[in-house]
Amino acid sequence: MGDMVALAGQTLLSPMILFFVLGLAAALARSDLSFPEAIAKGMSLYLLFAIGFKGGAGVAAHGVDAGLVATLLAGVVLSAALPFLAFALLGLLTRLSATDRAAVAAHYGSISIVTFVTASAVLESRGIPFEGYMVAVAAAMEAPAILSALWLVARVAPPGDRAGAAEPGLWREILLNGSIVLLVGAFAIGWTTGADGLAEIDAFITAPFKGVLCLFLLDMGLVAGRGLRAARGVLAPGVLAFGLAMPLLGAGAGLATGLALGLSAGGAALLMVLCASASYIAVPAAMRVALPEANPALYLTLALGVTFPFNLTLGIPLYIGIAGALAAGG
């Protein structure tokens, strides 16, 4: 327990988290500090590229563990199942429409790759190893939640709100969305080229990684803070409670699964992070197309303004601490 608090303190005082907090504070104080959209997108492409490649190179180095397929499948099931939990919880805590609840649920079943990247950087800083294929699990968990949410809508939403799910091209857009293609592609190339490939580009993807992540989290803090300021109105107490409770429930599901699969402490922590985090890039875009009636201020503010900061500051050290205490080799 004392260890966990110390670890939490260490994590909170890492430059990554402090830059996120700086961004949040600057936005709330209405500073005009801002990153051009192109730079923000460029950094996110770099992070996906690097994390995907390193994951693949890790699998090449340690061989394919029997766990890969099992964990992938478990990830898909979790992503598909968590929206039902989220939908029910929203029903208990809030008075949102069924369409809004389904849209929010899709975000929480899916994952936030930035939270994942930050957690893996924290693990590396602490010297805690994890399975390289967790990156593939992250990719696999992006889309299933959307399917569940659309199924929910088709069951419970007013008929006018359902048309979008049949939108032509929607599924190609979701499955081939840029982040997934880059993450999975880099993973595959890292795996294929292995140690040789890594040696060629290591200096680009490893040494500067955490520095780029600091800058990126600064921007995410700015975006989250600005979003919070603009959309305070949507944060009724029940909605806020959901944004804090749901990651803990998700993390619990992830922990149970990670222990059942026999993942390492690092791997289990990452699975908790994936389940606890909520998408704010891929899923919102899909929801705008498929469920335009759902309120974007609601799901973006929850995912980016509430759950993301919660996970970054308190969630990650908590999940790492718990996984370290309970998982194999922990």
Place this chain on the structure above:
Amino acid sequence: MGDMVALAGQTLLSPMILFFVLGLAAALARSDLSFPEAIAKGMSLYLLFAIGFKGGAGVAAHGVDAGLVATLLAGVVLSAALPFLAFALLGLLTRLSATDRAAVAAHYGSISIVTFVTASAVLESRGIPFEGYMVAVAAAMEAPAILSALWLVARVAPPGDRAGAAEPGLWREILLNGSIVLLVGAFAIGWTTGADGLAEIDAFITAPFKGVLCLFLLDMGLVAGRGLRAARGVLAPGVLAFGLAMPLLGAGAGLATGLALGLSAGGAALLMVLCASASYIAVPAAMRVALPEANPALYLTLALGVTFPFNLTLGIPLYIGIAGALAAGG
């Protein structure tokens, strides 16, 4: 021969080429993966800056070889002469208008700096040295081809299509275009500041170079793939045949010249690459001003959609293999 196949295999499996292929595939599958224009331009500025500076520092380190001036001149002559070959070949293989043939010919006399950069990165990975001044040769080969093409147009095209060649400011734009100024400027600064200068910025231009190149080639793959998809219509069989045959003819001319000049195996391979590659940045811009009647979909698709992928995947290993077998010290 067996060596060449092995080398080709190695090159094809390098991360750089695989990321290019990933981009090509993603674009053909209509993924929305994309790079902001500013990031693409930023990466290309970085690559020009780094390759120019390293070339200059290389010349400072190894002294000015008698070959520099001879190779520069040979490059200028090749760039000016190859458009005539291309123009004639297009006459044989296609039914394009004289204006279109001249415009395409300008691209193939000129060079693709990205192909050059990739080839030099492959040489470095394989530990094959090359003359640092090849970067200056690349810069010198950009413009002469445009002159030849405009001369061709003035001879054979309908009068209405000729006005642009006399466009005021055109020559300043071509000779002082951004890529040339950056490449030549960085080369000159690298030469002037030598080992001291290199020591100051080495960590920026050497270690991360291949990683940036991977990301850049991913984007080039996306752009090439999207261009191919949009402009399939212009690729009649004769046109396609030209896009594959012309680089081989160019490479042959480059090889003969490289051997005659006594270049190292690496230098000869790079001269082959320069002659085999087709411009898709500077020359298209010049052609839009000077020959607006020529069809941009035609020359962009050929240079970027056909010849560029051909050179990156098959051409480079082929040229390096042949030059290695035939050139001095090879």
Place this chain on the structure above:
Amino acid sequence: MGDMVALAGQTLLSPMILFFVLGLAAALARSDLSFPEAIAKGMSLYLLFAIGFKGGAGVAAHGVDAGLVATLLAGVVLSAALPFLAFALLGLLTRLSATDRAAVAAHYGSISIVTFVTASAVLESRGIPFEGYMVAVAAAMEAPAILSALWLVARVAPPGDRAGAAEPGLWREILLNGSIVLLVGAFAIGWTTGADGLAEIDAFITAPFKGVLCLFLLDMGLVAGRGLRAARGVLAPGVLAFGLAMPLLGAGAGLATGLALGLSAGGAALLMVLCASASYIAVPAAMRVALPEANPALYLTLALGVTFPFNLTLGIPLYIGIAGALAAGG
């Protein structure tokens, strides 16, 4: 004296200054070399992030010197006082309106962070140490000059030109402007996380720093050259004379203060640089809001087209040389 000339020569031949000169020359020759706005802004964010963090980590490493508070206060006083000197000098040398003089004066009391960054990179290359907290002094010197200028305007300008100073939100904008928040925030985080934090992101903020600075100065050269070309008209001889004399006067004030405070040679040189340099990012934006009647072509051309190149090429080696000869440990 001979030493100073040699040092000046060395500095002038450093890649950073040569790339700046390349940019200046390219712009004056009307090359179309240019950086996307997003890339320029991204590089400036990187430089502020890195210099702020390193400054903070430096303070953490060497402890808080009694000089920190004294130097901060001295910086604030210099920034507030220099505009009066500038305003008077402009009155002697030019026939500008009081509003224009006040606007120009604000720029020269404030600082150019890029000049500061370049000077500290030159010091590092020469192995001359300086106080890490100079970065905080730079941040503290941004705003006071604006206050003095607005006070001057309220005293001497025609009534119609005064409204802007009372513009709501202006002071929040100035004090929380993006550069200050990033610089001070990174400084604070560097200080808090100390050696551990530095170890995490060192590879991103230290090794590539000078290379990024080269690229950034190339762009600044382009912007300065383009500005000069567009606004030659505003550069009457008296105005030009001011742009060259004022940095020397400012540097003199900085030197006297630095010696009085007992700063190291490096620290005194940086204080000279801060006093000698003129803002061209934060202050122009504030002047557009507060003094829209002042002519932006005038103050931007002076700060960016005259004083900035002067400081980069001649000023920095001069200030370092003099500080080295006179300051403690020099």
Place this chain on the structure above:
Amino acid sequence: MRMHAAKRVEIVIEAVMETRLTEALERAGVTGYTVLPVSGGGGRSGRWSREGQVGRATGMVAVVCLVRPARLDALLEAAFTVVDRHMGVVCVTDAQVLRAERF
């Protein structure tokens, strides 16, 4: 200069819908359109800005089409099917164009 009457249609729509809109316009026989980036805005769903954003979910674009007056209705109908359930505005202005053979 010989000018020809035309309609200038400007559609501000979510970035995620851009391709769907331009494809619908093409199907409706529109021969040309120009897409302008939008850096921010405000409306009933609040203010937004593109700064620092990574995703496409909250951005918008402006699509400008010049068409012969006779084609306006077909264009609006096509645009409406896409815009209908989405944020965004559609605005039509009378205009004159050079080189009418292009429309």
Place this chain on the structure above:
Amino acid sequence: MRMHAAKRVEIVIEAVMETRLTEALERAGVTGYTVLPVSGGGGRSGRWSREGQVGRATGMVAVVCLVRPARLDALLEAAFTVVDRHMGVVCVTDAQVLRAERF
């Protein structure tokens, strides 16, 4: 398609004044506006371009508002107080909009 008369107001103004302008518009009861980036321009104070710039001091933006004709005067008055002492132009065009309930 059922169209409704509206006014299209386009204001080109310095980037530093963007927030002040949009806040004034909101206070004047304007319910929506769209901000377009501007990459360069020329006027009495010379030419400028956004390339390579770092700061906001010299850039401009274009703000487009669609309003009911009856609201035009309030809008222009609000805009004028902000634009008055600053660079920039204000241009009004007659337009027709779909979905008038939004304005």
Place this chain on the structure above:
Amino acid sequence: MRMHAAKRVEIVIEAVMETRLTEALERAGVTGYTVLPVSGGGGRSGRWSREGQVGRATGMVAVVCLVRPARLDALLEAAFTVVDRHMGVVCVTDAQVLRAERF
């Protein structure tokens, strides 16, 4: 607010021709213009998009000029000499402007 009649001319042209166009406009006595970036489009020569592009060859820009009606013809003639052999469209709308002394 006192408004003055003006013409709003919008020219979408290849980015490589931007400087040539604005110089021609200045020679024709146009005192101001604003350049907007264009992120994509479609026309007879196909669709294009700025994403991931490095060069200027395929991009376009939109140049907007407000002029007094009397100056319209001189402007169009100047524009036409540049646009003539090139891709692009020219569109003129009736407008009203504030602060007519600026045009």
